[in-house]
Amino acid sequence: xxxxxxxxxxxxxxxxxxxxxxxxxxxxxxxxxxxxxxxxxxxxxxxxxxxxxxxxxxxxxxxxxxxxxxxxxxxxxxxxxxxxxxxxxxx
Amino acid sequence: xxxxxxxxxxxxxxxxxxxxxxxxxxxxxxxxxxxxxxxxxxxxxxxxxxxxxxxxxxxxxxxxxxxxxxxxxxxxxxxxxxxxxxxxxxxxxxxxxxxxxxxxxxxxxxxxxxxxxxxxxxxxxxxxxxxxxxxxxxxxxxxxxxxxxxxxxxxxxxxxxxxxxxxxxxxxxxxxxxxxxxxxxxxxxxxxxxxxxxxxxxxxxxxxxxxxxxxxxxxxxxxxxxxxxxxxxxxxxxxxxxxxxxxxxxxxxxxxxxxxxxxxxxxxxxxxxxxxxxxxxxxxxxxxxxxxxxxxxxxxxxxxxxxxxxxxxxxxxxxxxxxxxxxxxxxxxxxxxxxxxxxxxxxxxxxxxxxxxxxxxxxxxxxxxxxxxxxxxxxxxxxxxxxxxxxxxxxxxxxxxx
Numbered sequence: 001x002x003x004x005x006x007x008x009x010x011x012x013x014x015x016x017x018x019x020x021x022x023x024x025x026x027x028x029x030x031x032x033x034x035x036x037x038x039x040x041x042x043x044x045x046x047x048x049x050x051x052x053x054x055x056x057x058x059x060x061x062x063x064x065x066x067x068x069x070x071x072x073x074x075x076x077x078x079x080x081x082x083x084x085x086x087x088x089x090x091x
Numbered sequence: 092x093x094x095x096x097x098x099x100x101x102x103x104x105x106x107x108x109x110x111x112x113x114x115x116x117x118x119x120x121x122x123x124x125x126x127x128x129x130x131x132x133x134x135x136x137x138x139x140x141x142x143x144x145x146x147x148x149x150x151x152x153x154x155x156x157x158x159x160x161x162x163x164x165x166x167x168x169x170x171x172x173x174x175x176x177x178x179x180x181x182x183x184x185x186x187x188x189x190x191x192x193x194x195x196x197x198x199x200x201x202x203x204x205x206x207x208x209x210x211x212x213x214x215x216x217x218x219x220x221x222x223x224x225x226x227x228x229x230x231x232x233x234x235x236x237x238x239x240x241x242x243x244x245x246x247x248x249x250x251x252x253x254x255x256x257x258x259x260x261x262x263x264x265x266x267x268x269x270x271x272x273x274x275x276x277x278x279x280x281x282x283x284x285x286x287x288x289x290x291x292x293x294x295x296x297x298x299x300x301x302x303x304x305x306x307x308x309x310x311x312x313x314x315x316x317x318x319x320x321x322x323x324x325x326x327x328x329x330x331x332x333x334x335x336x337x338x339x340x341x342x343x344x345x346x347x348x349x350x351x352x353x354x355x356x357x358x359x360x361x362x363x364x365x366x367x368x369x370x371x372x373x374x375x376x377x378x379x380x381x382x383x384x385x386x387x388x389x390x391x392x393x394x395x396x397x398x399x400x401x402x403x404x405x406x407x408x409x410x411x412x413x414x415x416x417x418x419x420x421x422x423x424x425x426x427x428x429x430x431x432x433x434x435x436x437x438x439x440x441x442x443x444x445x446x447x448x449x450x451x452x453x454x455x456x457x458x459x460x461x462x463x464x465x466x467x468x469x470x471x472x473x474x475x476x477x478x479x480x481x482x483x484x485x486x487x488x489x490x491x492x493x
Contacts, residue, residue, distance in 0.1 A: 043322050043323045043324070044323060046358050046367070046369075047323065047324075047326065047356060047358055048224075048228045048229060048234055048356075049233070049234045049456075049457075049492070050453070050456040050457065051456065052456055052457070053455075053456055056456075056457075060142060061144055063142070063174070064142050064144045064172050064174045064180075065144070065146070065172070067172075067174055067180045067204075067206075068146075068170075068172050068180065068182055070206075070212075071180070071182075071204050071212055071214070071261070072227070072228060073228070074261060074262065074263040074273030074274075074275075074316065075263060076209055076210055076262070076263050076264060076265075077206065077208075077209035077210075078209060
C-alpha cells in the first residue's frame with residue numbers, strides 16, 4: 001500500500017516536472033536573449049555569494065567554473081554562456 | 092707551381108667566405124618571427140578540452156566560550172573540477188578538519204555531471220542533495236554569513252540530508268517572461284534508521300551517511316525552486332524525500348520516512364540605504380513512521396513516540412556596499428534565529444533555540460572576517476551546531492574562498 005503511495009507520488013512529480021519543462025522551454029530562449037551577460041552575472045551570483053571579480057580567474061578557468069555553477073545554481077546553458085562570455089571579456 | 096699555390100689559396104679563401112656567408116644565412120633562417128614565437132608560446136600554454144581546476148575554501152578562528160577560549164577551525168576544503176568536455180564535468184570536494192582526536196578527512200561529494208541539453212543535466216555519484224538550499228549552496232564557510240551553522244543544519248544533530256549516493260536529473264527553464272523554475276529529481280540510497288539494537292539511546296534516529304544501503308528500497312526526492320520576479324531576486328523552494336529507512340529482514344523493514352523542506356531567498360538592493368539586503372530561511376521536517384525501540388532505561392521494555400523533528404532558521408543581512416566610505420562599504424550586519432525541535436518523548440529529544448548576531452568585514456569579494464555573538468537556550472538536545480559553543484559565546488572567524 002505504501003509502495004503504491006510512493007509510486008503515485010513519484011508519477012505525479014515526474015508528470016508535473018514534465019509539463020513545466022515543456023511549457024517553460026518555449027519561452028526560455030526569448031527571456032535569456034533579452035538579458036546581457038553582465039545583468040545575469042549581477043542577478044544570479046549574489047543570490048548566494050558576492051559577485052566575483054572577472055579578474056579573479058583566467059578565460060579557461062571561467063569556462064570550467066561556469067559549468068560548475070550551471071549545476072550548482074541551476075542555470076540554463078544560454079545563461080551560463082552569457083555570464084562566462086561577460087567574465088572573459090571583462091577580465 | 093706558384094700559380095697552383097695561388098689558385099689553392101683563392102679556393103681556400105673562397106671556401107671560408109662561403110662558409111661564413113652560409114653560416115650567417117643559417118642563423119638568419121633559425122631566427123623566427125617574434126610574433127610567431129609568442130604565438131607558439133601562447134599555444135603551448137593553452138589547455139585542451141580537458142581542463143583541471145582546483146578551487147575551494149578554508150577557515151580558522153577563535154571562540155570565547157563560557158568557561159574557555161579556544162582557537163578552532165583550521166579546516167581546508169579543496170574542490171576539484173575536471174572538465175572532460177563541453178558536456179561532461181567531474182567535481183569533488185574534500186574536507187580536512189582538525190578535531191579533538193586528530194585530523195579528519197571527509198569526502199563531501201564526488202560526482203559526474205553530463206549536460207543532456209540546455210535545460211537538463213544528469214548527475215551520478217555522491218552529490219549534495221537539493222533538500223532546501225543551505226546544504227547545497229550556502230554551507231561553504233565563505234558563503235555562510237555567520238561563523239556557525241543553524242541548528243539542525245550540520246553533520247551532528249542533523250535534521251534532513253546533506254548529501255547521498257545516487258542519480259539525479261536537474262535543470263532550469265523559464266515558465267513565463269519573468270518567472271523561471273529550477274528543478275531536481277533524484278533517486279538515492281536514503282537515510283538509515285537506527286533501531287536502537289546497539290545504541291538504545293539512539294533508537295528512532297535517522298543516519299544520513301548510508302553509503303551502502305541497508306535495504307532494497309530506494310529513496311526518491313526532489314526540489315522545485317520558483318523565481319517569480321524578473322530580476323531573480325526572490326526564490327521559493329519546495330523539497331521532498333520519501334523512502335523506507337529500516338534494515339531488510341528486521342521488524343523495521345517497512346518503516347518509512349517523509350522529509351519536507353521549504354526554503355526562501357530574497358536578495359535585493361535597498362537604494363535608500365545604499366545597501367544590499369539578503370534574507371534567507373529554511374524549514375526542514377523529518378517524519379519517521381511509528382515504531383517501537385528498546386528502552387535505554389530498561390532493556391526488557393520497548394517504547395515508541397511520535398517521531399517528528401523540525402529545524403528551521405531565518406537570517407537577515409544588510410551590507411552597505413554602495414556608500415562612498417571605503418571602510419563602511421565593506422561591512423555587513425547579520426542576524427539569525429534558529430530552532431531545533433526533536434521528539435520530546437524520545438530520549439534524544441528536546442528543543443534548542445539559537446540567536447546569533449554578527450558583523451562581517453569583507454577584505455574582498457571572497458575573504459571575510461566574521462565577528463558574532465551567539466546565545467543558545469538548550470533544553471535537552473545534543474550538540475546541533477558546528478561551533479563548540481554550548482551557551483553564550485563570542486566567535487571570531489576568518490574565511491576565504493579560492
